Amino acid sequence: MNLKQLSQNLGLSQTTVSRALNGYPEVSPATRRRVEEAARTFNYSPSTRAKGLATGQALAIGHVIPVSSKHEMVNPIFGDFIAGAGETYSRHGYEMILSIVDDADERRIYSGLKSRRAVDGVIIHGPRMNDPRLGLLHELGLPFAVHGRATGYDKPYAWLDVNNRSAFLRATDFLFDLGHRRIALINGLEVMDFAHRRREGYAESLRAHDVPLDPHLMRSGEMTEVFGYQSTRDMLAEENAPTAILCSSLISALGVRRAIEEKGLVMGKDVSVVTHDDALSYLQNGADVPIFTATRSSVREAGRRLAEMLLTTITEPTKPPLQQLLEAELMVGSSTGPAPRKD
Amino acid sequence: MNLKQLSQNLGLSQTTVSRALNGYPEVSPATRRRVEEAARTFNYSPSTRAKGLATGQALAIGHVIPVSSKHEMVNPIFGDFIAGAGETYSRHGYEMILSIVDDADERRIYSGLKSRRAVDGVIIHGPRMNDPRLGLLHELGLPFAVHGRATGYDKPYAWLDVNNRSAFLRATDFLFDLGHRRIALINGLEVMDFAHRRREGYAESLRAHDVPLDPHLMRSGEMTEVFGYQSTRDMLAEENAPTAILCSSLISALGVRRAIEEKGLVMGKDVSVVTHDDALSYLQNGADVPIFTATRSSVREAGRRLAEMLLTTITEPTKPPLQQLLEAELMVGSSTGPAPRKD
DNA sequence: AGGAAAATCCAAAGCGCTTTGGGGAGTGAT
DNA sequence: ATCACTCCCCAAAGCGCTTTGGATTTTCCT
Secondary structure, three states: HHHHHHHHHHHHHHHHHHHHHOOOOOOOOHHHHHHHHHHHOOOOOOOOHHHHHHHHHOOOEEEEEOOOOOOOOOOOOOOHHHHHHHHHHHHHOEEEEEEEEEEEHHHHHHHHHHOOOOHHHHHHOOOOOOOOHHHHHHOOOOOOEOOOOOOOOOOEEEEEEEEEHHHHHHHHHHHHHHOOEEEEEEEEOOOHHHHHHHHHHHHHHHOOOOOOOHHEEEOOOOOOOHHHHHHHHHHHHHOOOEEEEEOOOHHHHHHHHHHHHOOOOOOOOOEEEEEEEOOOOOOOOOOOOOOOEEEOOOOOHHHHHHHHHHHHHHOOOOOOEEEEOOOOEEOOOOOOOOOOOOO | OOOOHHHHHHHOOOHHHHHHHHHOOOHHHHHHHHHHHHHHHOOOOOHHHHHHHHHHOOEEEEEEEOOOOOOOOOOOOOEEEEEHHHHHHHHHHEEEEEEEHHHHHHHHHHHHHOHHHHEEEEEEOOOOOOHHHHHHHHOOOOEEEEEEOOOOOOOOEEEEOOHHHHHHHHHHHHHHEEEEEEEEEOOOOEEHHHHHHHHHHHHHHHEEEEOOOOHHHEOOOOOOOHHHHHHHHHHOOOOOOEEEEEOOOOHHHHHHHHHHHHHHOOOOOOOOEEEOOOOOOOOOOOOEEEEEEEEEOOOOHHHHHHHHHHHHHHHOOOOOEEEEEOOOOOEEOOOOOOOOOOO
């Protein structure tokens, strides 16, 4: 069923039917009702392609997920983020289109999306330090919003980020308050902007407590369970092992726990652990009582909000870009306790 | 830059330029080269919307991800599957469009995709027992392919599935061979087709070994870490506790391990564990040696293949639908060992 | 009742592409 | 020189919608 058929069926012009359906005022309420009813019974919805052609809008948002060709990891966060963003899109009648892309091809993909007029804007995932994508998109004139921020890009742009620095600052302070002095950091890849900021927060706390940075206590890598396990195992094997560990992801934290327990130590007593927790739907941090003391911020909620921000950036291009900084909450679980007494 | 401008620029008609770009024979090689060159320098690609309107194709595949409104869980598998499918799509010039949908709205969404002509076909995720979606899509005339199968639907349709029954049959047999007799099953929700089949395999092995099904040893729920933990904790607390546990997901298996160790038992000695492993990129089962003995099958590879199958279903609608059954491989790790001797 | 303003509705153009149905220019044979 | 083919190329229609610029009818004042 298309517009033409529907309008013939109703004995009206295409113009009137279109207007009735799109809420224009120059249609009598009675006609509008009649049209809406017919549309429903014939199960008519306008073709997105035709509509897009006519209006010049795509009514679609692109999400470009970079997958490094080297270590084919799909960000585990991405599912929940997408779910959040999807809620927003369907509320506003937008489509979400996804491209999984080797990060070497990113340039081609973005300019393709632009020149094919496939989307009205894009969300940038996993911003890195001095991320070249922001400049590219600015140059292409394709509206965008960033999940995170990109240190090194100076023009204003729309973003939503967790305050990673303050979260890790507070978490580290918390460990100091418990008496810990040797605190390790198991971080994400430090080309990632978020990891850089977390490290800054950590370093700031150490500085405030007059504890020098110790490279032996700082690891950075893709945040898998195995990475958390190996890093922890190695550090616990060294002399002067850490009494507390700060970890960038709940998944890695599971590995941290495994290494601790494998060594016959008790988490929360011999070694304290604080992790960041993205509140993923399939990986809750315990049920009633959190297992891990954590800095917590829902990535799904982030998806909802950032999508909303991008849409207003698109519909109101003159406004200055929206920006939002979320504070993570510190939830105390059973993975932390006072530093063990030295004997 | 659009076709008109490009053709004016070249002093050719739109027809010729379009034909040159789409590989039609009635264009001289010289002209074709000239056109291709110009398209590249002006960074021209045809508007998807216009092309779609003209050809009647969408050049897009829909993925509808159901999210139950009750327990807002996003399937952790979905990220890797999508990544695999995305590779296939970009190779064939298709777009992937994603809808995150409360499962109560599914009907509306699918018929919307159809009547808006937004996609050429869809992939069905997470098929349930007697899944109504297959009938609906058949009725709508929207091509589809299923990740898994739907028991209770009798018309032929395209699917790709892991042989869940045989995988869990072999895994259970393996545990019997190690001397276990009290074997528990921690399964996904049994409305899900895959969980039903796994249970069948498990039950078949028990029957073959003359061990009656014991409801106390069978749990089913959303496969979170917490679910694995609680189920195991409860079962280990009962008298006549299991000596081996079969688990439907690596994530739950992490919870299983936590419960075992919390009780001061050793996994692989006091309690053996076998889990299914979807080979998720962010959750590898150990590094060199697998942590868990597992039935393994890459969900990312499944995505790649199923997408390919859907595309051929679309381009060659007369052929009978493709179907593919993958066998999981049994990888022996350190989570299994001989059944403890009764004293 | 007469005229202006408001309320409804419509025909047709245009969005950017593909594709149909020709048409003119070379080429070789007669 | 003429004819019959190929080779290349083109004008124009059509895909399904929105939107412009009117046209027609109703309603409201005076």
